[in-house]
Amino acid sequence: MELKLKLYNLKLRHVFRISRGEESIAPIIIVELHHDGIVGYGEAAPSMRYDENENTVINFLKKINVSKFDSPFEVDLILNYVNNIDSGNSSAKCGIDLAIHDWIGKKLKIPISNYFGFDRSILVTSSFTIGIDSEEMLVQKINEAEEYPLLKIKLGTADDKKLIKTIRKITDKPFCVDANEAWQDKNYALEQIKFLEDQNIIFVEQPMPENQIDDTKWLREKVNLPLIADENVKTLIDIPKIANAFDGINIKLMKCTGIREAMRMIHTSQALNLKIMMGCMIESSVAISAGAQLLPMLNYADLDGNVLITNDPFSGIKNEHGNLTISDFPGLGVEPNEKYFATTYL
Amino acid sequence: MELKLKLYNLKLRHVFRISRGEESIAPIIIVELHHDGIVGYGEAAPSMRYDENENTVINFLKKINVSKFDSPFEVDLILNYVNNIDSGNSSAKCGIDLAIHDWIGKKLKIPISNYFGFDRSILVTSSFTIGIDSEEMLVQKINEAEEYPLLKIKLGTADDKKLIKTIRKITDKPFCVDANEAWQDKNYALEQIKFLEDQNIIFVEQPMPENQIDDTKWLREKVNLPLIADENVKTLIDIPKIANAFDGINIKLMKCTGIREAMRMIHTSQALNLKIMMGCMIESSVAISAGAQLLPMLNYADLDGNVLITNDPFSGIKNEHGNLTISDFPGLGVEPNEKYFATTYL
Numbered sequence: 001m002e003l004k005l006k007l008y009n010l011k012l013r014h015v016f017r018i019s020r021g022e023e024s025i026a027p028i029i030i031v032e033l034h035h036d037g038i039v040g041y042g043e044a045a046p047s048m049r050y051d052e053n054e055n056t057v058i059n060f061l062k063k064i065n066v067s068k069f070d071s072p073f074e075v076d077l078i079l080n081y082v083n084n085i086d087s088g089n090s091s092a093k094c095g096i097d098l099a100i101h102d103w104i105g106k107k108l109k110i111p112i113s114n115y116f117g118f119d120r121s122i123l124v125t126s127s128f129t130i131g132i133d134s135e136e137m138l139v140q141k142i143n144e145a146e147e148y149p150l151l152k153i154k155l156g157t158a159d160d161k162k163l164i165k166t167i168r169k170i171t172d173k174p175f176c177v178d179a180n181e182a183w184q185d186k187n188y189a190l191e192q193i194k195f196l197e198d199q200n201i202i203f204v205e206q207p208m209p210e211n212q213i214d215d216t217k218w219l220r221e222k223v224n225l226p227l228i229a230d231e232n233v234k235t236l237i238d239i240p241k242i243a244n245a246f247d248g249i250n251i252k253l254m255k256c257t258g259i260r261e262a263m264r265m266i267h268t269s270q271a272l273n274l275k276i277m278m279g280c281m282i283e284s285s286v287a288i289s290a291g292a293q294l295l296p297m298l299n300y301a302d303l304d305g306n307v308l309i310t311n312d313p314f315s316g317i318k319n320e321h322g323n324l325t326i327s328d329f330p331g332l333g334v335e336p337n338e339k340y341f342a343t344t345y346l
Numbered sequence: 347m348e349l350k351l352k353l354y355n356l357k358l359r360h361v362f363r364i365s366r367g368e369e370s371i372a373p374i375i376i377v378e379l380h381h382d383g384i385v386g387y388g389e390a391a392p393s394m395r396y397d398e399n400e401n402t403v404i405n406f407l408k409k410i411n412v413s414k415f416d417s418p419f420e421v422d423l424i425l426n427y428v429n430n431i432d433s434g435n436s437s438a439k440c441g442i443d444l445a446i447h448d449w450i451g452k453k454l455k456i457p458i459s460n461y462f463g464f465d466r467s468i469l470v471t472s473s474f475t476i477g478i479d480s481e482e483m484l485v486q487k488i489n490e491a492e493e494y495p496l497l498k499i500k501l502g503t504a505d506d507k508k509l510i511k512t513i514r515k516i517t518d519k520p521f522c523v524d525a526n527e528a529w530q531d532k533n534y535a536l537e538q539i540k541f542l543e544d545q546n547i548i549f550v551e552q553p554m555p556e557n558q559i560d561d562t563k564w565l566r567e568k569v570n571l572p573l574i575a576d577e578n579v580k581t582l583i584d585i586p587k588i589a590n591a592f593d594g595i596n597i598k599l600m601k602c603t604g605i606r607e608a609m610r611m612i613h614t615s616q617a618l619n620l621k622i623m624m625g626c627m628i629e630s631s632v633a634i635s636a637g638a639q640l641l642p643m644l645n646y647a648d649l650d651g652n653v654l655i656t657n658d659p660f661s662g663i664k665n666e667h668g669n670l671t672i673s674d675f676p677g678l679g680v681e682p683n684e685k686y687f688a689t690t691y692l
């Protein structure tokens with residue numbers, strides 16, 4: 001078994017702005033797992049929110065020696081070893097997890113969603129994310145997103161109500177809202193959500209900062225929109241702590257370390273009666289296709305990272321009007337394109 | 347896809363007595379899933395505690411029409427259909443779940459423990475169960491169980507302390523204790539466990555009745571032995587309710603409907619910091635081998651059903667001094683023997 005790495009800079013169609021900051025280039029690392037004549041592809045899309053960038057990912061991945069393992073089927077053995085190298089580094093770990101799953105699916109000649117035995121007949125529609133922007137750009141972006149029936153709007157601006165009113169002048173589509181921890185005062189958060197209750201909103205994601213879990217609990221008892229935890233839930237062990245403060249969780253492969261942990265989180269959410277959303281970072285079709293393989297287990301999906309970029313190095317999942325079609329190709333169902341092959345190994 | 351059923355009467359080496367009753371014959375139903383030239387084997391071992399017997403199992407299984415499904419890979423689709431036929435019937439449902447997993451493993455040519463990517467290097471020792479009996483028989487049984495380093499003792503007799511003292515005259519082996527809901531008064535339960543604390547005991551299983559969860563919570567705060575839930579936890583949704591009253595759960599394939607639900611329960615127990623035990627009914631090597639495939643995920647195992655019988659219709663898992671060796675054969679790793687082939691289909 002051997003790992004090979006490539007750095008690839010995803011270019012964003014628009015500068016992407018949320019309450020914390022903005023970006024126009026998103027560096028990712030593609031992990032190739034070579035074994036037995038098969039290449040499994042994985043992806044690490046680091047986020048500063050979780051103290052990662054392309055350098056931390058490369059440093060972490062270079063510490064991994066997979067030559068001591070017999071086969072990628074030794075999933076727990078390999079992933080426990082990777083996990084114990086260091087804490088954090090969740091997107092780097094995800095790169096390994098995805099490459100293993102892609103390899104296994106290819107070896108067994110089945111898509112990962114079949115490997116897990118999912119019912120592929122019921123797939124939720126993915127939302128399309130609109131970042132924070134000027135009123136003029138917002139109008140342009142929403143017009144550009146005409147093909148998507150479900151939007152996700154980033155909030156946390158100086159005047160969120162005004163932003164929503166602007167959107168509602170252009171479209172009456174349902175949308176989800178993501179405050180990315182922006183509302184730090186519980187009464188202010190309550191006022192925002194009370195306003196949103198009449199605006200055809202599906203749910204509100206992470207209204208308050210991660211460390212204000214008691215305020216979020218207070219808030220939840222007073223509002224009639226589901227609250228979804230994002231920054232408050234990274235991995236499995238975070239879920240029981242927030243079960244009384246939120247109605248659901250946003251699982252992201254890049255923060256939870258991959259498909260294996262995502263499955264644990266899905267099962268635990270089922271036990272605790274929490275809705276399951278899967279979100280993403282700015283990601284290529286490798287990671288988005290991986291997330292889409294779990295689509296049958298989701299109540300909500302926001303898997304649009306690959307349609308926000310202009311230079312996707314892979315093809316895989318198809319996004320048609322927010323409907324994701326899981327490929328019948330084995331593994332994650334992804335194929336590198338020419339741009340990718342032109343990139344050299346690290 | 348086609349199902350075929352056989353009824354088989356397991357004969358117990360000794361009459362098996364617990365606090366609720368006794369048995370010398372344990373009827374099981376073997377489920378054969380035929381598809382694509384492969385036969386997947388499953389087993390239903392019904393228990394009156396969960397309102398099942400051989401007739402309820404046969405009636406339930408005869409309602410199932412699998413011909414409408416394309417492939418056993420459609421696990422969720424098939425199992426959701428089976429689940430929705432009726433509530434309860436957990437061992438009958440387990441028969442289908444096991445047959446599907448055996449079929450998938452055979453189709454993919456890998457043991458189920460590899461299919462799940464478990465680390466097979468760490469396997470806990472299984473206990474060997476000693477039912478309730480006369481002092482004389484107890485001595486005989488414990489001597490017969492000499493090869494097993496870890497025993498599980500059934501309690502709930504008129505004088506459990508005397509029973510333990512009798513055992514401690516013969517052996518100082520560690521053992522687990524199972525009261526099967528027998529101690530109905532919390533102060534009495536406390537007195538029993540306080541006595542057990544000095545007796546080299548691993549844990550106490552289900553000390554009090556299922557509906558006395560508050561008493562069990564009270565008890566747990568006062569004792570220094572782990573309490574394991576058995577009758578209190580059937581499936582996934584039962585786990586959060588008992589997380590504060592017990593230190594772990596006993597998952598049995600026959601009460602939880604099979605491997606698929608068992609995996610959900612394992613993941614949720616990890617999230618809630620509960621120890622994971624897997625137990626069994628009186629079962630043939632089909633169901634015991636299925637349980638043993640999950641061994642790498644367990645903190646405790648009591649998978650001895652097949653060594654308590656004299657006419658096992660299958661061979662599979664090897665139990666050597668309580669150490670279970672997972673076969674490298676695909677699927678559940680079981681093979682029918684001649685006795686089984688002599689049995690006619692229902």
